Amino acid sequence: MRTPKKRRLYLVLACLVCLGGAVALSLAAFSSSLTYFLSPRQVEAKAPPLGRSFRLGGIVEVGTVATDVSKGEPVTHFAVTDGQAAVKVIYTGVLPDLFREGQGVVAIGSMQKGDVFRASEVLAKHGADYMPKDVEEALKKSGKWNPRFGPPPNAASWDDMSVKGKGA
């Protein structure tokens, strides 16, 4: 027996399934343009044309940061890497506080001649790990983690690093 309530239930469920399917398909089709930034690997494989503005995201490669302050405004050279490829970046201006080696960044700019990315803006991308300073220092001291080379180890191991009497 089909009551009106049952019929409405099936109708609404069918509409939801159709809508969900349509959204999933269109998201899958547009997934590359929904990406906020390109990784160095993607740039290396298929670089956008010279002068075309795009966003480049990755980790600031350790040992590549060089800042020149002789011309008034600081000019910083660094490389952005995703572990497999690296792109050289030039940026003129003051960098965000969180900028440092090993830090995630998103640079907005375009490729120039000589495979160099000239950034007009650099945004710092921070990790999802939250811990007090003393835990970070304890992790570093124990040799379990160096913030320059990636995210911290599994959070389950932090508890051994706890410093008594600190925090709340």
Next chain:
Amino acid sequence: MKESALVQTRPAKNGGWFHYLANPGRFQRVARPTLPWLAGFALFLTVTGIVWGYWFAPADWQQGNASRIMYVHVPAAWVAMAGYAALAICSFLSLVWRHPLADIAAEEISPIGAGFTAVCLVSGSLWGKPMWGAYWVWDARLTSVLILFFLYLGHIALIRAFDNKAHAYRAAAILALAGAVNLPIIVFSVQWWNTLHQGNTISFTGPSKIYITMLYPLLIASVGFYLTFITLVVARMSSAISERKTTALLRAAAERAQ
């Protein structure tokens, strides 16, 4: 007394519990005495969580004191999404079973949900400037939460746009249900696409990437925000039901006087 006796003797049909709970009169009898307790717990936990987070919890190793914005930003974001989920469920109940209480709930949830979404967006923006270097970026997480805010605003406008309340409830319920596809997009946006917004810290399947002394105030503030949301919605629903009852009584009295 008479009414409740009548309801209890009614034959228990399929889904009888649903109808039992969806009675506005019964809702009033449960909500009225519960509200002061709800409000008290909500206020206590919210204040405890925020004071703990802002004064006693340690600063973050990387972001320093700026990370304390999370004790407002994260609970507001969770409540904004849970509120929309509740709105979608009420809309579903309204469309399929035509429960009047579901309609009232939907009408009262959307302004509160929009408020929490606004808190989430503003606090996130104030957090983004010192840490990322920008108040706003058009990445998938931020854009999808902005769409959530617009869905709430659209629902608020639509449900009040019709002279015929039944039409208003149906149109608004369809909007709310269609907008529910945005919820998984918000949750998984940081995993599916490259975003400037960081990935999830709290995880149900593995260890959360937050130290325990910062996790406690965050969870307490979150429970406080959830209870605040529930308190506000229940209070609004309760007064909406009273308002309807009063209007109906006044109208009946005016008709009798004629």
